[in-house]
Amino acid sequence: MKHLQSKKFGVAEGLSQVSVLDIEQDREGFIWVATQAGIDRFNGAEFTYIGANIDLSKGLPANFVNRLLYDSQNNVLYVATINGLSKLSLSDNTFTPIPLARLNGEHDLNVLSMHFDDKRNLWVGTSKSLFVRPEGTSTFNHIQIAEQLSVNDIISLPNNDLLLATSLGVRRLPNERYQLTKLIPEVKKAYRLLMDDQSRLWVGTDSQGTFVYKLNEEQNFSLLHQYSTANGLIGDEINAMMQGSDGTIWIGSSQGVNIVDKGVLDQVRDITGILKLEPKVDSYNVISFFESKNGQIFVGTRNTGFSVIDTNSTLLSRKRFGAAKGVENLVNETADSFWATTQNGVFRFNNRGDIEGPWNFTEAMLKKVGFNAISGVDYDNVNKTLWLSSRKGLAKFQVGNEFIEMYDFESVRIYSISLRQNGDLWLGGAETGLYLYRPESKEVLKHWDMPLVTNILEVSPQETWIATTGGLFRVNLEQDTITQYRHNEFEPNSLPLDGLGWISRKNEREFYLGTLGRGAWLMTLSANRFEVSFSPLSTDPVIKGASIGAILEGNDNGLWIPTTSNLLRLDKTTKAVTVFDKNDGANEGGYYVSAASYDSLGNLYFAGLNGLTYFNPRQLDVNDYLPPVHIDGLSIVSKTKAANAATNIKQFSQLDIPDTVTLSPDDLMINVDIVALEYADVPDLKYAYRVPEIDPSWQTLELGKRSATLMNLDPGNYSFEMKVRNRFLQWSQGEVGLKITVLPSWWQTTPAKLVFLFLFLFIIFSLYKWRTYQFRKRSRILEQQVAEQTVALKKANDSLTLLSMQDSLLDVFNRRGFLEWLEREDAKYKRSGKPYSILLLDVDHFKKVNDRFGHASGDKALLHITDVLKKNVRGQDSIARWGGEEFIILLPYTNINDASLVAEKIRAAVENAPLMLNNVTIHCTITCGIASIKDFDAFEECVSHADMMLYKGKEEGRNRVVY
Numbered sequence: 001m002k003h004l005q006s007k008k009f010g011v012a013e014g015l016s017q018v019s020v021l022d023i024e025q026d027r028e029g030f031i032w033v034a035t036q037a038g039i040d041r042f043n044g045a046e047f048t049y050i051g052a053n054i055d056l057s058k059g060l061p062a063n064f065v066n067r068l069l070y071d072s073q074n075n076v077l078y079v080a081t082i083n084g085l086s087k088l089s090l091s092d093n094t095f096t097p098i099p100l101a102r103l104n105g106e107h108d109l110n111v112l113s114m115h116f117d118d119k120r121n122l123w124v125g126t127s128k129s130l131f132v133r134p135e136g137t138s139t140f141n142h143i144q145i146a147e148q149l150s151v152n153d154i155i156s157l158p159n160n161d162l163l164l165a166t167s168l169g170v171r172r173l174p175n176e177r178y179q180l181t182k183l184i185p186e187v188k189k190a191y192r193l194l195m196d197d198q199s200r201l202w203v204g205t206d207s208q209g210t211f212v213y214k215l216n217e218e219q220n221f222s223l224l225h226q227y228s229t230a231n232g233l234i235g236d237e238i239n240a241m242m243q244g245s246d247g248t249i250w251i252g253s254s255q256g257v258n259i260v261d262k263g264v265l266d267q268v269r270d271i272t273g274i275l276k277l278e279p280k281v282d283s284y285n286v287i288s289f290f291e292s293k294n295g296q297i298f299v300g301t302r303n304t305g306f307s308v309i310d311t312n313s314t315l316l317s318r319k320r321f322g323a324a325k326g327v328e329n330l331v332n333e334t335a336d337s338f339w340a341t342t343q344n345g346v347f348r349f350n351n352r353g354d355i356e357g358p359w360n361f362t363e364a365m366l367k368k369v370g371f372n373a374i375s376g377v378d379y380d381n382v383n384k385t386l387w388l389s390s391r392k393g394l395a396k397f398q399v400g401n402e403f404i405e406m407y408d409f410e411s412v413r414i415y416s417i418s419l420r421q422n423g424d425l426w427l428g429g430a431e432t433g434l435y436l437y438r439p440e441s442k443e444v445l446k447h448w449d450m451p452l453v454t455n456i457l458e459v460s461p462q463e464t465w466i467a468t469t470g471g472l473f474r475v476n477l478e479q480d481t482i483t484q485y486r487h488n489e490f491e492p493n494s495l496p497l498d499g500l501g502w503i504s505r506k507n508e509r510e511f512y513l514g515t516l517g518r519g520a521w522l523m524t525l526s527a528n529r530f531e532v533s534f535s536p537l538s539t540d541p542v543i544k545g546a547s548i549g550a551i552l553e554g555n556d557n558g559l560w561i562p563t564t565s566n567l568l569r570l571d572k573t574t575k576a577v578t579v580f581d582k583n584d585g586a587n588e589g590g591y592y593v594s595a596a597s598y599d600s601l602g603n604l605y606f607a608g609l610n611g612l613t614y615f616n617p618r619q620l621d622v623n624d625y626l627p628p629v630h631i632d633g634l635s636i637v638s639k640t641k642a643a644n645a646a647t648n649i650k651q652f653s654q655l656d657i658p659d660t661v662t663l664s665p666d667d668l669m670i671n672v673d674i675v676a677l678e679y680a681d682v683p684d685l686k687y688a689y690r691v692p693e694i695d696p697s698w699q700t701l702e703l704g705k706r707s708a709t710l711m712n713l714d715p716g717n718y719s720f721e722m723k724v725r726n727r728f729l730q731w732s733q734g735e736v737g738l739k740i741t742v743l744p745s746w747w748q749t750t751p752a753k754l755v756f757l758f759l760f761l762f763i764i765f766s767l768y769k770w771r772t773y774q775f776r777k778r779s780r781i782l783e784q785q786v787a788e789q790t791v792a793l794k795k796a797n798d799s800l801t802l803l804s805m806q807d808s809l810l811d812v813f814n815r816r817g818f819l820e821w822l823e824r825e826d827a828k829y830k831r832s833g834k835p836y837s838i839l840l841l842d843v844d845h846f847k848k849v850n851d852r853f854g855h856a857s858g859d860k861a862l863l864h865i866t867d868v869l870k871k872n873v874r875g876q877d878s879i880a881r882w883g884g885e886e887f888i889i890l891l892p893y894t895n896i897n898d899a900s901l902v903a904e905k906i907r908a909a910v911e912n913a914p915l916m917l918n919n920v921t922i923h924c925t926i927t928c929g930i931a932s933i934k935d936f937d938a939f940e941e942c943v944s945h946a947d948m949m950l951y952k953g954k955e956e957g958r959n960r961v962v963y
Contacts, residue, residue: 007680010305014047016040020300023290024068024077026090029628029677031298032077033306034065034288039079039088041655043632043675044682045706048654050088056097060086069114078122080111085124093655100124100131102142115154115162123162125151130164130173143173145180155193159219163201165190170203184221187211194241194249200224202249204238210251212265225265227251232268233258242289244297246311252286257299294625296680310680315620316567316585320611321347322358327607328592331377331386335600339386340612341374346386346397346404351599361395362403368392376417376428376594387425387439389414394427396439408442416594418456426464428453434466434473448475448482455594457503457511467500467594469516472523485532493533496521501593502550512537512559514548516593520561520570538570540577542729550596552604554617562591562606567613578622578728583681587613626732629687629724631657633673633707634738639666660739669711672738674701676724684727690734693718698734712893715744745833807881809859810866818880818888825878825892826939835934837899839889839906840946841869844925844958846885849917857917864915865924872906886950888943896932896963903928903961911959927953930963 009015017037024032031042038051038060053059062083069078077088078098084107085098100108113125120135127150130143153165162173163183170190172183184203192204201213201221209228213221227233235253242250247262256272272284288300297309321327324342331339337350345358360366376389388395393409394417409427416428424445427435434453436446451470458464466473471486472495488494502514509525513534520537537551537559538544549562559570567580567587582588589609596606605614634657640648647668652658663670674687688698689708693716701708710720720738725731746752778786805817813821825836843849843865850858862885869879869887878890889906891899907926914921929949936942953962 006299006307006309007682008305008307009042013305014040015042015305016047016049016051018305019302020288020306021066022068022288023298023300023306024070025290025292026070026077027072027075028090028630029293030630031290031292031677031679032068032070033300034068034079036064038063039065039068039077042679043630043654044627044677044679045675046632046654050655053095056086057095059095061097066110066112067114069116071116073120078114080114080124082110084109085111085114098140100126100140100142102129103144113151113154113165115156117156117162118160123154125154125164147180152191153193155195157195157215157219158199161219163193163195165193165203184211184213186223186226191238192241194243196243196249197247202241204241204251205236206238207236209233209236210238210241227258227260227268232270234270234272239285239287239302240289240300242291244291244311245295250289250297250299252289252299254285256284257286292679294627298679308679310583315622316580316613316615318585318587318611318613319349321349321355324358325611326589326609327595327612328374329377329595330597330605330607330612331379332597332599333379333381338597338599338605339377339379340607341377341388346377346388351601351603359397359402359404361405365403365406375415378417378419378425380419380423382423387417387419389417389427391430394425394437394439407439408437416453416456418458420458421461426456426458428456428466428468434475436477446477448473450484454501455503457505459505465503465511467503467513469499471495471498472500472503472513496534496536501548504551506553512551514551514561514593516547517545519544519546520548520551520559538575538577540570540575542577542579543568543570549591549593550606552596552598554604555602556617556620558617560604560606560617562596562608562613564590566590567606569617581684581727583684583727585613585615587611622728624726624728624730626726626730627676627678627685627724629674629676629722629732629735629737631672631720631722631737632675633657633671634661635671636661636663636667637669637671638664639668660741662741662743663713664743665745667742669709670713670740672708672710672720674706674708674722674724674737676732678724678726681727686725687722688725688731689720689722691718691720691740698723710740713740713742715742715748717741747833810862810881812866812887813878813880815880815882818878818882818890821878821880822890822939822943825890826933828892829933834893835895835932837891837894837896837930837932838939838942838946839891839899839903840882840929840931840943840950841887841889841906841926842928842950842954843885844927844954846924849922849924853917853920860917861915861922861924864913865910865926868910868913869906872909873902888946894932895934896930899930899932900961900963903930903963907959907961925959927958928961929953930961 011018017035019036020033022034033040033042038049041048051059052063060079060081062081064082065079067080075090077090079086079088085100087096087098102108108126108128110127111124112127115123117123122133124131124140128148129145130151131140132143133140147168149166149168151164151166155163157163160175164171164173167189169182169187170184171180173180187203187205189206190203191206194202196202199215201215203211209226211223212225214224215221228236235255237254238251240252244250249260251258258268258270260268285302286299287302290298295311297311298306300306321340321342322344324344328341333339340347340349345360347355347357349355374388374390378387384399386397391413393412394407394414395404396407397404412432413430414427415430418426425437425439427437430452433447433449435444437444450473451468453466453468455467462476462478464475466475471484474483485495487496487498497515497518499516500513501516504512506512511523513521513523520543522535522537524533546563552560554560557572559572561568561570569578580586587608587610591606591608598604601616602618603614603616605612632654634652636650638648674689676685678685686703687706688700690698718740719736720740721734722737723732723734805813807814829836849861873889876892880888882888891902907928910924910926914923927950929946931942931946931949933939933942936945949962953960
């Protein structure tokens with residue numbers, strides 16, 4: 001049986017209030033929730049609240065909301081409150097109050113129900129009367145009714161008559177004739193109405209349960225059934241009803257939820273338990289239902305928020321036996337019946353759902369053995385005998401007997417067992433090796449020392465393969481030989497891992513191997529069966545590092561692989577991997593090694609910590625729904641001129657996020673929060689984004705993360721694209737979530753570029769004229785001599801320059817080389833205005849290192865620290881040895897705040913990088929002073945200030961960053 005699962009949302013998750021009176025979904029996929037505190041827009045991750053406002057164009061007339069109605073054609077949400085009706089335009093997030101004036105001039109305020117008929121006339125029921133707004137008009141007309149009643153619900157009949165659920169029962173309003181007639185005398189007070197897809201009317205009452213009526217051709221009703229607490233309904237006070245897309249009728253009452261499956265009118269099921277509600281007074285009071293576009297059921301309660309049930313998520317069925325939670329192992333009795341071992345005994349079951357048992361040891365033996373000692377099982381169909389391996393020895397159950405008996409190998413821990421065709425047994429010990437055993441005479445025919453035996457596969461009377469935790473063994477009884485295959489890191493074609501949990505046969509020369517930590521493999525024998533090779537079944541990371549319990553071929557061209565954490569399907573053709581976890585019905589605690597089987601119908605069975613998982617692969621209907629992706633958070637960080645703040649942050653409301661943003665030159669970065677409108681499998685979603693104008697590859701966020709940051713964008717137009725991956729590892733198509741325009745600085749504008757181009761051309765022209773003049777003055781001979789001397793001088797100068805600018809020990813700039821490079825960067829800064837920062841670092845207590853270990857070790861320490869520095873700066877950054885144990889780093893295009901982050905990163909990296917000197921591990925630390933050219937007129941002042949900050953850091957205790 002498939003087990004529905006739910007996810008609960010309440011105030012702790014961000015809901016504004018616990019009473020969920022109604023739920024709707026707009027055309028973009030957002031969920032709207034009506035509560036006693038207002039309305040919430042929900043995106044699966046966060047709630048956005050809207051409440052009452054004195055300005056009725058910005059909020060509701062009251063916080064208490066009774067009902068919601070979404071008009072997808074106009075993208076409008078109608079909100080019925082206790083103080084009037086309001087219309088929310090989702091295109092611009094503006095509210096419009098709607099007056100409901102009666103014929104006598106009074107206004108009805110407490111709106112209880114809303115309904116569009118087939119002609120798109122909008123009907124509104126209040127606590128006193130009924131109103132209608134004809135399609136194409138903006139005014140609501142009052143329907144004069146002889147009796148005062150509250151209209152709790154409204155539906156249309158096929159002939160366009162209206163049915164009203166009222167405080168006086170069910171009333172009928174004939175099409176175009178506004179005269180109410182009483183209908184269904186059995187109902188005293190009606191609260192909810194539902195017309196199902198079989199033209200049956202469901203009436204929910206305040207105390208009589210639910211009535212079901214058949215609508216005949218004359219549009220009259222005849223009673224078919226009544227649900228009440230007397231025949232399975234868990235509550236007679238009906239608050240909500242809904243028909244799901246699969247035909248199931250959902251009934252919500254003060255006591256919980258019942259469902260009536262399609263085609264089974266006389267049976268009602270209680271599913272309240274899956275809602276995970278708190279066991280307190282009225283906590284099961286269900287008051288609203290809604291089904292989303294992808295089939296998820298929302299169940300609103302009066303006191304505990306709402307739950308989301310994904311009816312498509314649980315794909316796998318689970319079987320449990322009595323009070324036993326887990327199933328240790330199983331074996332076929334016939335092609336369609338099995339024996340299963342649990343902590344509570346042995347059970348027999350079949351694929352029709354029949355279960356017998358349990359059978360167990362006698363009470364005295366059970367106290368001695370303990371049934372949880374059973375690990376392996378095999379069945380002798382000829383002698384109708386079940387053989388059981390356990391931590392206490394070999395046990396036997398003769399079908400027809402009352403108890404299991406201990407048979408042999410007392411106090412020997414037998415882990416695995418396999419029956420041979422001649423009735424002998426292979427017994428795999430946990431510590432004692434492998435036995436070939438004849439149960440008839442209780443004789444050990446053969447014994448081999450080997451590690452714990454996890455699985456035994458006899459392929460012929462002569463050849464048997466043994467999977468162990470210490471390698472793979474091949475036993476040849478005819479030749480009386482045993483061959484061991486083990487992992488050898490220097491031999492690429494060796495066994496992938498010594499720890500094995502499974503071996504099964506694919507064909508005559510190929511075998512499936514499951515390792516205990518390196519995934520699933522295919523073993524292939526050569527034509528002469530002497531040579532063995534191994535190849536991975538999949539290189540997918542999900543399989544590659546898994547501990548494999550079994551490998552079974554399904555009837556869907558897939559290999560089904562249980563692991564210690566979930567169930568995997570490997571497509572044999574495409575090699576695609578699908579993960580089935582607890583949301584799909586897989587065991588939360590994973591599966592046991594070598595505890596799997598199948599039947600003649602193609603059903604697969606896997607035993608695990610939380611029961612027996614079974615299913616038919618060909619009949620699985622995987623829900624590959626990929627939710628729409630939206631941007632639900634947007635902020636822009638800008639430079640500010642305020643003296644007390646370095647940056648200014650502009651935050652956009654979730655309801656007012658634009659399609660396009662424009663960034664000025666002062667905007668430093670933009671933060672984008674991505675969300676997929678998924679309400680049941682939120683923890684399994686993974687997001688990716690890209691800006692193709694910068695990098696066409698997708699940047700994948702970590703699981704659980706959904707924020708992206710863009711910074712240092714050059715002027716131009718960009719598209720922020722995003723996509724989402726569901727729990728089946730399927731990615732949605734990338735879609736543009738935001739258009740970004742970055743404006744240039746003044747010197748990057750077209751007029752400025754034209755001026756710069758003119759100046760450049762003028763300089764080039766002037767240089768050309770000057771050079772021409774010089775060439776004319778010189779003679780050809782002198783020109784040749786000068787050229788030769790210039791070449792020789794340049795070579796010599798380049799060599800001297802390289803030697804004079806490079807530190808010979810550390811392979812970085814020396815002080816001179818750094819200063820020359822700094823002069824160039826300073827010139828760039830003066831041209832571009834983009835600041836740079838200086839980090840001046842000193843190795844703390846370096847003299848002690850030299851004194852203790854010697855200068856050679858000191859040089860090694862300097863090389864070690866230089867290597868750490870190189871690994872923690874960007875390619876455009878420059879490192880130099882400033883003198884002795886002092887280093888200086890130039891960070892182009894970096895302000896003081898970003899420089900402090902880099903410095904702290906370097907400081908932590910040095911401190912956390914151990915260094916071995918003379919077999920002694922030491923940890924060096926550094927003190928760093930920082931300065932930004934932005935605060936100084938000359939780079940010499942900037943370096944000097946960094947030096948002051950360095951010495952300030954030393955005075956404050958060293959191992960710190962100061963600026």
